[in-house]
Every structure is written in structure tokens, then in C-alpha cells.
Amino acid sequence: MDTPDTVSAKPKGRGPISQILSPIRGRLIVAAALAGCGSMLTLVPLAGIAHIASLALGDSGIVSHEVWWVVIAGIASLCLGMLLISAAELLAHLADNRITYHLRMAIIQRLSRVPLGWFTRRASGEVKQAIQDDINTLHSLTAHFYTTVGRAVGAIVISLVYLFAMDWRMAIVSILPFPGFFLFFTRAMKASERNMQAFVEGMGRIDNAVVEFVNGIPVVKSFGAIGKAHNSYREAIDAFAHAFIGFTRPLVGSMANANAMISPVAVLGTVLAFGTSFVALGWIVPLDVLPFALVTPGLCGPLLLLHYVTHDLNHATGAASRVQALLDTPVLEQPAPGMQLLPMGSEICLEHVGYTYDAGRRGVLDISFALQPGTTTAIVGRSGAGKSTLARLLLRFFDPTQGRITLGGVDLRHIETSTLYRHIGFVLQEVRLIHASVCDNIALGRPSASRQQVEEAARMANIHERILALPRGYDSVVGEDAQFSGGELQRVSIARAVLLDPPVLVLDEATAAADAESEVAIQDALSRFAEGRTLLVIAHRLDTVMHADQIIVLDNGTLHEQGNHAELLARQGLYAHLWALGDYHNCEEPAVSSC
Structure with missing residues (x-):
């Protein structure tokens, strides 16, 4: 049985759908085969009807016991076919449930091991799209696509076999409309591909225009620029309408011709026209035309069904590509079991540390300094100098591309993540709370903490009274009956750090989101909590770090x-x-005043 990790460890070089569906490929093939056999069996009654009609119209007359055997065989085949199709659908849905579970578990496990810096460079919508929307799209592929293809192919194959068994000449002329369908269908697909890029770009411009318009409504109204904002949106709509016409005009015409070629009326007309000609030539008798008149129009439905599911396959391919990309996200390497090292002390040393972002943009280069236990180090510099990059390297949001960082003499890469965050706490500008109680949010890094310990941490962070004022106090759920301002969120983050009681504390823009009153409360909480700890402060106000033991000035990384x-x-x-x-x-990014 595949584990969630094996889902992401598929051989490269294959298509995204092949990689994603590898654990259940065998089940889907069996489901398609069952659906195909079931579809074939459900068409047996048509052959039975043709046989009974030939008996009724023939010279020998109807033999009752033979008719009953045909009826019984037809009903039995129909029931067995429906049973096989139902079994195929059940098998496909079970396989879909299995792969959906494994994909979601694999993504969650993967994301739990990626560098924290990966999340800062991506919108949460990207992850949500892959975990929810794209996997829902794959549901149509796994639960319905293969069984649908199996039924359609089964119906087409058994029909062609039957028709050629009846008369190969009539079989050939009866299917003449179908090559015309594929000709027009191919032309339609090529026409849509030529205009697809413009269509997608037009949709993107509308999305951007809507977001800009909605987000900018306050500014637009304040400066009386409503007409300009409307014009931008109108231009995007007009451009999309033009692209949509270019996309649909050749597509609609070709698809209309394609569908007309294999409409049941057109196919039946072809069968009757050639059948009449063959009868006139003496090649067949009129009764021989009946099986073709009954069966050939039935080929239209399966062919159209194949067209529609093939079109949906394009969406599934895109979804599978995004899911696989998430599964292939580079992870933050952890020390092998038994190889974890424990830091001896809390001294932090940066040794020729450098980091370059994915786009080739330099973050920091050849940085070396030490943070002695119990001292305060401030990092200052102009905007973009690399201050936050350095702080996030220390927190192992990502690893240095050169050099190393040690804690207590041990490289951070050799310290297990949970151990690292017991030694290094942090309070950042962007505070994220999970959808859980306030108590659980504070105890996130120490779930075993008692309620009393959580409340003591909240008191030190100056947030206890605010929590008590919530409808259910510490049991209030974030996002439901617990709403916090930016400064209050910072104090909840401080309470988290207080509860962990780490010997090293990193403060990056600790009061950036706070108003004046909240800033005083945060500064007071940090002043008490910072006593006796090793502090690293990212500062944008020099008057707040003038008493630091050492100040690191960064410039251009x-x-x-x-x-x-x-x-x-x-x-x-x-x-x-x-x-x-x-x-x-x-006060661009104020730091702790006690430094």
C-alpha cells in the first residue's frame, strides 16, 4: 500500500496525470474494463430486437421458444451489464477516495517540511487551489473519466464488431459520417488553440481589473476618480469580449458542422440511402438494413461523450501539474534519526553566511558575527539591506546558500526543528493565528501547557484582560468570536513566545502593526520578557537600539x-x-525600547 510520501516520489519524465494516478492506475484500468464489458452487454438487447424483427419479417415465421430465449438472453445481458457498470463506478469512486486522501495527506506532510520562507513568497490561494480546487478537479478524472471512456469505447467496439459481422460493405458506408466529424473536430481544436492564449490573457486582465477596482474603492471615492476606475474595468471587459469572439467564432462553426455530421438523423439517413442502393443492386435484402438502422445511430452518443471527456482532460492535466508541483516542493532537510545534535548553550554564531533568492537576487553576503548569551544585538540598515533575510536565516525559514549558522556550537541544519524552536523564539510583524481557541493558539508550541501557564503567559504579554473580555474568554475561537487588532495579535504572539520560554528571542518589526496605546503595552511586555535572554532586534529607529550591546549595520546585503x-x-x-x-x-519598523 502506498504511503502519502510515495505519492510524491513518482518517477520523473512521465506526465503529471500519470504521476498523480500511479498508486491507483491498476484499479482504474480494471474499472474501465468492467465498464466497457458492461456497456457491451447492455447493447445485446439491440441485437436481440434485430433478430426478433428478422424472424417476424422472414419467410419462416416466429418460433415462440426461440423468441423467449432471445428475450431472456437480452434481459440477462442487460442486467449483467448494468451490474458490471455499477461495480466499475464503485471501484472508481473507491480509488478516487483513496487517491484524494493520499494526495491531501502527502501535500500536508510536504508542506510541514518545506522552509517557512517558502510560505512568505506565495499566496495562500495557491496552496488552497491545489489542496481543494485542483484535487476536486481530479475527482472528475479518477471517479468518472476512466469509466466513461470504458463505456464509450465498449459501446463503439461491440457495435462495430456487430455491424461488420452482419455485412462489411454496409458497415463501411454506415460509418462514413464519422471521419467527417473528426475532420471538423480537429479543425475546431486547432482554431481554439490559436486563440486560447488571448482568451486566457483576457480573463486575467478582468480578474486584475476587478481586484484593483474593489481594493481601490476607498481611494477612488476619496479622489473622485470613479470614472477612470470604471474605464479601466470597461477596457478589460471590451478586450475580453474581442478575445472571446476570436476564440469562439471558428470554434462554434466547426463544432456545429462536426455535430451535424454525426447527428442520429444524418447517420440514419446515410444508412437508409446506402441500404436502398444496395438493395436495388441486389447485394442485400431489405431486412439486412434493419440492424444498421438500429445500431449505427447509437454510435453518435459515445463519440460525443468521448469528445466532452477529452476536453475535460485538459483541465485535469493543469490541475495535476499544480498538485505535482506542490508535491515536488523542496523540503527543509532534517537530520537523520539518531543524528540529531543538541546545542550546548545559547551562543549563536554566523560564519560567512550568504543567501541568494530564487530569482538570483542577493539577500546577504559573507556575514559573520556572534550573539553572546544574555546580550542584545540590533541589526539596522536602509530598507532592503537584508535585515529581515538575516533574521529568517537565524529562524531557519530557509538555509544559507553559503556559510553556516550555529547554536551552541551545532549547525542549525543538524538540529531538529522542534528542538530549534524551543531554543529560539520569535515575534514577527505578520502574526498568523489558526482556527482554534485562543488558548490553543497561545499553547501552539507547547500543547501540554496547563491553562494556568497559558494565562500567566498572557498576563506577561499584557493580553490577559483583553482575552477575558471575549465572549468565551480563552475558549473563544479565532475567526468566530475572537477578533484581534494588529497590536493585540502581536501580544498573542508574545504570549506564545513567553510560554515556550526560549533562551534566544528574535524581534522583527515587533510593533509595526500597533497603534500608540498597543505599542506601549507591547514594549512593556517585551521589556519584562527580554530580561536575561539573548536578543536579536531588527530595528528601524536608531533611538530604540542605542543601548544595545552591539549594533550590526547592513548595507546592500x-x-x-x-x-x-x-x-x-x-x-x-x-x-x-x-x-x-x-x-x-x-517609526517605520519600531523595535523594543528596552534594548
């Missing part, structure tokens, strides 16, 4: 200066220049 406040001012370098300009007195 490199360590430009290092020292305390007095030493850096005396050097008259970048730090002194920024201090003189007062750039950091604008």
Missing part, C-alpha cells in the same frame, strides 16, 4: 559596520550618517 552606539558614531560612517539625518525617527 553586506556587513558594513559593527560596534556599539558610541563607537559607531565616533567612526562617522553610515550609522552616524543615518543618525544625523534622523531617518530612523520615522
Whole structure:
């Protein structure tokens, strides 16, 4: 039995659908075969009807016992065929349920092992689309596509075999409309492919215009630019309408001709026309035309069905590609079992650390410094200098592309993640709460904590009274009866860190989302919590870090200066220049004032 991990470990070089459906391919093939056999059996009554008609219209007359045997055989075949089709549908749905479960589990397990920095570069909608929307799209493929193809192919094959068994000449002329269908169908597909890109781009422009219009309504109304905003949306609509016409005009005409070629009336007309000609030539008798008149029009439905499910296959291919891409996401390597190392102390050393983002943009380059236990280190620099990148490397949101970071003498890559976050706590600007009680959110990193310990952590974070004011207090559920402001979210995040009680604390934009009152509460909470701990502070206000034990000045991703406040001012370098300009007195990303 495949485990969720094996779902993502499929051989490369195959198509995305082949990779995704590999664990259940055998079941789907069996389901398609059962559906095909069932479809063949359900058509046996048509042959029975043709046989009874030939007996009734023939010279020998009807033999009652032979008719009964034909009827019994037809009913038995119909029942058995329906039973096989039902078994095929059940097998396909069970296989679909199995692969859906394994895909979702595999994605969740994969995402639990990817670097945290991966989430900061992607919208949550991408993950939601793959886990929910795309897997729902694959449901149509696994639960219905193969059985539908099996039924259609089974019906076509048994019908052709029967027709050629009756008379190969009539069989050939009876199916003449079908090559015409494929000719027009191919022309329609080529026409749609030529205009598909413009169609997709037009849809994208409408989506962007809608988002921009909705998000910008307050600004638009404030500045009286409603007409301009409407014009932008109208232009997107007009462009899409033009692209839609270009997409549908050749498609509609060709598909109309294709459907007309294999309409039951056209096919029956062809059968009767050639049948009449063959009878006139003396090649067949009129009774021989009856099986073709009964069976050949029945080929139209399966062929059209194959066309529709093949069209849906394109959507499934795109969905499978996105799901497989998520399953192939690079993971953050963990030390092998038995190879985990425990840090000896809380000293942190960065040794020639560098990091380059996927697009080739440099984050930081050749950074070396140490964070001694019980000291405060502030990282300052202009916007884009690499401050947050450095903090996230320390938290192992991603690993350095060069150099290493050690905690207590051990490379972070050799420390198990749960152990790492017991030693390093963090309070970031973007606080995420899960859909659970406030108590569970605070105890997220320490689920075994008692209610008393959770409340003590909340008191230290200055958020206890606010939680008590909620409808159900600590049992209030985030997103339902628990709503927090930006500053309150920060204090919940601080409570999490307090409960973990780590020896190292990283603060990145800790009060950026807070108003003046909340900032005071956050600063007070951090001041008490930071005592005796190793602190790394990302700062945008120099007056908040002037008492730090050491200040690291970054510029363009490199360590430009290092020292305390007095030493850096005396050097008259970048730090002194920024201090003189007062750039950091604008509260862009304030840090903890106790530093």
C-alpha cells in the first residue's frame, strides 16, 4: 500500500496525470474494463430486437421458444451489464477516495517540511487551489473519466464488431459520417488553440481589473476618480469580449458542422440511402438494413461523450501539474534519526553566511558575527539591506546558500526543528493565528501547557484582560468570536513566545502593526520578557537600539559596520550618517525600547 510520501516520489519524465494516478492506475484500468464489458452487454438487447424483427419479417415465421430465449438472453445481458457498470463506478469512486486522501495527506506532510520562507513568497490561494480546487478537479478524472471512456469505447467496439459481422460493405458506408466529424473536430481544436492564449490573457486582465477596482474603492471615492476606475474595468471587459469572439467564432462553426455530421438523423439517413442502393443492386435484402438502422445511430452518443471527456482532460492535466508541483516542493532537510545534535548553550554564531533568492537576487553576503548569551544585538540598515533575510536565516525559514549558522556550537541544519524552536523564539510583524481557541493558539508550541501557564503567559504579554473580555474568554475561537487588532495579535504572539520560554528571542518589526496605546503595552511586555535572554532586534529607529550591546549595520546585503552606539558614531560612517539625518525617527519598523 502506498504511503502519502510515495505519492510524491513518482518517477520523473512521465506526465503529471500519470504521476498523480500511479498508486491507483491498476484499479482504474480494471474499472474501465468492467465498464466497457458492461456497456457491451447492455447493447445485446439491440441485437436481440434485430433478430426478433428478422424472424417476424422472414419467410419462416416466429418460433415462440426461440423468441423467449432471445428475450431472456437480452434481459440477462442487460442486467449483467448494468451490474458490471455499477461495480466499475464503485471501484472508481473507491480509488478516487483513496487517491484524494493520499494526495491531501502527502501535500500536508510536504508542506510541514518545506522552509517557512517558502510560505512568505506565495499566496495562500495557491496552496488552497491545489489542496481543494485542483484535487476536486481530479475527482472528475479518477471517479468518472476512466469509466466513461470504458463505456464509450465498449459501446463503439461491440457495435462495430456487430455491424461488420452482419455485412462489411454496409458497415463501411454506415460509418462514413464519422471521419467527417473528426475532420471538423480537429479543425475546431486547432482554431481554439490559436486563440486560447488571448482568451486566457483576457480573463486575467478582468480578474486584475476587478481586484484593483474593489481594493481601490476607498481611494477612488476619496479622489473622485470613479470614472477612470470604471474605464479601466470597461477596457478589460471590451478586450475580453474581442478575445472571446476570436476564440469562439471558428470554434462554434466547426463544432456545429462536426455535430451535424454525426447527428442520429444524418447517420440514419446515410444508412437508409446506402441500404436502398444496395438493395436495388441486389447485394442485400431489405431486412439486412434493419440492424444498421438500429445500431449505427447509437454510435453518435459515445463519440460525443468521448469528445466532452477529452476536453475535460485538459483541465485535469493543469490541475495535476499544480498538485505535482506542490508535491515536488523542496523540503527543509532534517537530520537523520539518531543524528540529531543538541546545542550546548545559547551562543549563536554566523560564519560567512550568504543567501541568494530564487530569482538570483542577493539577500546577504559573507556575514559573520556572534550573539553572546544574555546580550542584545540590533541589526539596522536602509530598507532592503537584508535585515529581515538575516533574521529568517537565524529562524531557519530557509538555509544559507553559503556559510553556516550555529547554536551552541551545532549547525542549525543538524538540529531538529522542534528542538530549534524551543531554543529560539520569535515575534514577527505578520502574526498568523489558526482556527482554534485562543488558548490553543497561545499553547501552539507547547500543547501540554496547563491553562494556568497559558494565562500567566498572557498576563506577561499584557493580553490577559483583553482575552477575558471575549465572549468565551480563552475558549473563544479565532475567526468566530475572537477578533484581534494588529497590536493585540502581536501580544498573542508574545504570549506564545513567553510560554515556550526560549533562551534566544528574535524581534522583527515587533510593533509595526500597533497603534500608540498597543505599542506601549507591547514594549512593556517585551521589556519584562527580554530580561536575561539573548536578543536579536531588527530595528528601524536608531533611538530604540542605542543601548544595545552591539549594533550590526547592513548595507546592500553586506556587513558594513559593527560596534556599539558610541563607537559607531565616533567612526562617522553610515550609522552616524543615518543618525544625523534622523531617518530612523520615522517609526517605520519600531523595535523594543528596552534594548
